[in-house]
Amino acid sequence: MVDRILEFRGINLDHLGMYFEELGGRLVTDSFPFVYEAGGWRAEIISEDELAFTKTFIVNAVHIRFAAETMGELEQLIKNYRYKTTRVGG
Template sequence: MLQQELEFRGIKREHLGMYFEELGGKQITEQFPYIYKSDYWYGEILREEELSITSTFKVNSVHIRFHAKDDMTLKELIKNYRVKTRRIGG
């Protein structure tokens, strides 16, 4: 099984879990690591931390590991997940 770990900053853990569900995953666990499974892949929300950018500016950091049986499925999962996490400034 292939895997890749990514870090997402400034997005609530709950929203990151919801994105797995929107891509067809079902939540399996209720605590870290939060696991979401589909027929073709599974994802783990491993941990959440708070990062200090400056003494007054802090953001969350969530580490996620994606798993899939083949490279094409893994790339497609990550591509679709990144679309959900994309933030456009204005």
Template sequence: MSEIDLEFRGIKIDHLGMYFQELGAIQVTDTFPFIYEAEGWSGQILSEEELAFTAIFKVNAVKVRFIAEDEDTLMKVIKNYRYKTTRIGG
């Protein structure tokens, strides 16, 4: 088993869960930790907190865990998930 925890900022939990579903996972729980399971891997949304950079500028920080049967599967899932979380400024 391989596992990695990452933190995503400024993305709603609903969207992070939807990205797991778009990669083929099924939501198993409706409360923290939100668990999504697929064949050979799973994802968990562990927690959310608000970070304040200034009195006005605040963003959410969400801890997400990726678990897979092997390292190759884990890296593939994370790569595909990161594509979905990429935000391009302009």
């Protein structure tokens, strides 16, 4: 398997897990690391931290390990996941 760790900021931890379920994953643990598995891929929500840019501007930072059988499958998984986590300002 090939894997990659990415960081996502400012997105609720529950939503990050829900996106894996929407992609066909099944939650197999109930504490850190939260592991989601599906045919050909696996994802682990490794940790959640808080980043303080100022005294009042604090966001979460979540580290996720993506793993798949091939590099092509890994890239497709990350692409699909990034689509779900895209936020458009306005």
